[in-house]
Amino acid sequence: MSKEIKEVPVLRVQNLGITFGGLKAVDSFSIDIGKSEFVGLIGPNGAGKTTVFNLLTGVYMPTEGSFYLEGQKMNGKKTHQVVAAGISRTFQNIRLFKKMTVIENVMVTMNMHMSYSLVSSIFRLPKYWKQEEEARKKALELLDIVNLKDKADITAENLPYGQQRRLEIARALGTGMKLLLLDEPAAGMNPTETSELLDIINVIRTKFNISILLIEHDMSLVMKVCERIQVIDYGVTIASGTPEEIANNPKVIEAYLGKDEEEGVALC
Ligand SMILES: Nc1ncnc2c1ncn2[C@@H]1O[C@H](COP(=O)(O)OP(=O)(O)O)[C@@H](O)[C@H]1O
Numbered sequence: 001m002s003k004e005i006k007e008v009p010v011l012r013v014q015n016l017g018i019t020f021g022g023l024k025a026v027d028s029f030s031i032d033i034g035k036s037e038f039v040g041l042i043g044p045n046g047a048g049k050t051t052v053f054n055l056l057t058g059v060y061m062p063t064e065g066s067f068y069l070e071g072q073k074m075n076g077k078k079t080h081q082v083v084a085a086g087i088s089r090t091f092q093n094i095r096l097f098k099k100m101t102v103i104e105n106v107m108v109t110m111n112m113h114m115s116y117s118l119v120s121s122i123f124r125l126p127k128y129w130k131q132e133e134e135a136r137k138k139a140l141e142l143l144d145i146v147n148l149k150d151k152a153d154i155t156a157e158n159l160p161y162g163q164q165r166r167l168e169i170a171r172a173l174g175t176g177m178k179l180l181l182l183d184e185p186a187a188g189m190n191p192t193e194t195s196e197l198l199d200i201i202n203v204i205r206t207k208f209n210i211s212i213l214l215i216e217h218d219m220s221l222v223m224k225v226c227e228r229i230q231v232i233d234y235g236v237t238i239a240s241g242t243p244e245e246i247a248n249n250p251k252v253i254e255a256y257l258g259k260d261e262e263e264g265v266a267l268c
């Protein structure tokens with residue numbers, strides 16, 4: 001028996017599903033993700049990828065199946081409970097506090113771990129300042145990882161697109177998660193930004209020892225970084241395996257070429 005099978009997986013998803021008005025957006029979705037494993041979730045537009053993330057983060061309640069974080073059942077938990085338990089995500093459409101500075105954007109995600117009381121915070125008592133100072137230091141470390149340390153005091157909306165995406169990742173890291181869900185982080189990026197993102201993702205993975213589930217349209221990116229890939233189409237898993245197995249799987253090729261022809265999908 002391999003080591004991974006004996007250990008409780010970081011994420012275990014069993015037959016998760018949801019139906020929207022007759023449409024089965026996700027159907028019997030199952031996956032195990034081990035500690036510091038990097039798994040890709042791919043599929044044509046509308047396949048149900050973002051819906052999987054919405055199910056895993058308490059945005060939608062599954063109509064069937066269940067999922068566990070380190071053995072703890074997570075179905076029915078609210079988003080803030082899921083985040084507190086250790087699942088964090090970035091969004092397909094960037095969601096930042098646009099009017100706040102870069103560092104403030106990271107610090108707000110860290111606030112939930114602070115233990116000063118409301119009274120300490122209102123009266124700015126020493127405990128408040130000590131924790132704020134520590135949070136600032138930690139936020140700067142996270143910004144350093146995504147190469148945004150020198151942009152700490154810039155208003156978020158003034159960052160170029162690629163940097164806003166990286167700020168989203170720093171925000172997710174601020175929650176101190178065990179599992180990071182990345183929804184198309186390279187969307188809209190140019191090749192230089194994508195390659196920088198790839199380096200950052202690899203640094204994050206080794207430094208934080210976290211598990212990652214990545215949704216990505218850029219196949220070359222998925223093939224480079226993921227150890228395993230799962231493919232869904234019409235909400236149903238049609239393949240899972242190593243990048244090589246996926247690139248050569250006829251069902252996968254058909255699912256992509258059948259619907260995404262105009263995007264010129266190259267699988268490797
Ligand atoms: N809240 C919702 N209500 C109704 N249909 C939805 C909702 N969210 C997603 N869907 C539908 O579920 C399917 C999968 O969507 P999505 O998960 O966003 O696909 P992907 O991320 O793979 O492109 C689509 O047909 C979409 O229209």
Ligand SMILES: [Mg+2]
Binds near residue numbers: 049050051092
């Ligand atoms: Mg999506």
